[in-house]
Amino acid sequence: MTLPLNPAWRDEFAARLLAWGSGQRGHLPWRAAADDGRRDPYRVWVAEIMLQQTGVTTVGPYYDRFLARFPTVATLAAAPLDDVLKAWEGLGYYARARHLHRAAQIVVAEHGGRVPSDAHALARLPGIGRYTLGAILSIAFGQPAPILDGNVRRVLARVFAITDNVRAPATERRLWALSEALVPADAPGAFNEALMDLGATICIAARPRCLACPVMSLCQGRAMGIQDALPTRPPRRQTPHYDVTAGVIWRGDEFLVAQRPLDKMLGGLWEFPGGKCDPGETLADCLRRELREELAIEVAVGDAVTVVRHAYTHFRITLHAFHGRIVSGEPRAVEVAAFAWTTLADVDRYAMAVTDQRILAALRRR
Numbered sequence: 001m002t003l004p005l006n007p008a009w010r011d012e013f014a015a016r017l018l019a020w021g022s023g024q025r026g027h028l029p030w031r032a033a034a035d036d037g038r039r040d041p042y043r044v045w046v047a048e049i050m051l052q053q054t055g056v057t058t059v060g061p062y063y064d065r066f067l068a069r070f071p072t073v074a075t076l077a078a079a080p081l082d083d084v085l086k087a088w089e090g091l092g093y094y095a096r097a098r099h100l101h102r103a104a105q106i107v108v109a110e111h112g113g114r115v116p117s118d119a120h121a122l123a124r125l126p127g128i129g130r131y132t133l134g135a136i137l138s139i140a141f142g143q144p145a146p147i148l149d150g151n152v153r154r155v156l157a158r159v160f161a162i163t164d165n166v167r168a169p170a171t172e173r174r175l176w177a178l179s180e181a182l183v184p185a186d187a188p189g190a191f192n193e194a195l196m197d198l199g200a201t202i203c204i205a206a207r208p209r210c211l212a213c214p215v216m217s218l219c220q221g222r223a224m225g226i227q228d229a230l231p232t233r234p235p236r237r238q239t240p241h242y243d244v245t246a247g248v249i250w251r252g253d254e255f256l257v258a259q260r261p262l263d264k265m266l267g268g269l270w271e272f273p274g275g276k277c278d279p280g281e282t283l284a285d286c287l288r289r290e291l292r293e294e295l296a297i298e299v300a301v302g303d304a305v306t307v308v309r310h311a312y313t314h315f316r317i318t319l320h321a322f323h324g325r326i327v328s329g330e331p332r333a334v335e336v337a338a339f340a341w342t343t344l345a346d347v348d349r350y351a352m353a354v355t356d357q358r359i360l361a362a363l364r365r366r
């Protein structure tokens with residue numbers, strides 16, 4: 001779908017946004033250009049993947065550490081997945097790290113270690129969806145490719161006073177078409193970055209700062225006084241809640257940790273073994289069953305360690321952690337990728353999700 005925009009209007013929109021954008025957030029580490037004024041596609045790629053579901057402030061230190069540890073595509077491709085997950089620990093949405101790692105291996109094997117500038121080749125890499133594709137093509141390679149993420153969706157819905165549900169496929173197509181029609185051929189990267197920045201700092205979700213907005217005079221939503229009500233979203237569904245158990249299974253000073261299967265949520269991360277309770281099951285029964293299924297061991301469930309509450313995108317959990325010990329059987333990796341005995345002094349070399357980090361913190365407090 002292409003949308004005709006008045007060329008004079010479009011040029012003014014781009015000019016205003018670019019003039020404003022040139023003064024914004026140049027200090028961000030992934031915005032630094034090389035001596036020749038170009039941006040390293042690998043750095044742009046890593047930054048865009050990290051920024052997908054995580055805010056700028058959180059990403060900053062992670063980005064610096066990640067680039068120091070894996071300065072090139074080749075170093076990332078050659079690293080064990082465990083090291084990559086460890087560098088990602090705490091950022092969440094770990095599929096991003098697994099995809100980035102796998103994609104780096106493909107770039108080395110099929111593209112000589114150079115991030116491809118061809119849209120089809122880039123789009124075939126794991127973890128590169130339409131938004132990331134547009135960001136890399138425009139920012140790293142100067143190609144007029146569109147972007148559409150939550151921030152840009154909000155800005156465009158307001159500028160064009162789109163009152164339809166922005167998650168509906170037809171509206172989504174229209175927003176992509178608008179983004180494509182807006183991006184100027186002579187400065188696509190700077191324009192897209194300015195559009196993202198506008199959404200992140202001025203055209204914010206609650207109470208947009210219209211008086212500070214460079215495109216206020218062009219904004220239909222503002223002219224109609226409906227900007228606060230946009231974008232229109234479907235009503236929120238209640239997220240389900242699950243009780244989950246985890247066992248700190250002791251053997252002297254050591255305890256068991258298990259690696260989650262790679263194809264599951266949080267795949268490749270290490271955890272205190274356990275899992276989701278069935279309806280009507282007691283917490284102790286749940287833990288005993290999970291350890292039987294995952295590691296082929298029978299355990300005695302002891303005192304509680306801690307209770308951790310956590311919200312994921314589509315559900316919430318209450319995680320009940322217990323001390324325990326094996327009463328029969330030797331651990332085998334039945335429904336886990338691997339297991340290990342470790343100690344509180346040594347456990348930090350295993351990448352763990354935030355919920356298991358909180359169990360660790362409770363153990364250390366004792």
Ligand code: SF4
Binds near residue numbers: 211
């Ligand atoms: S004028 Fe207000 S609503 Fe319109 S784009 Fe700017 S900040 Fe957003």
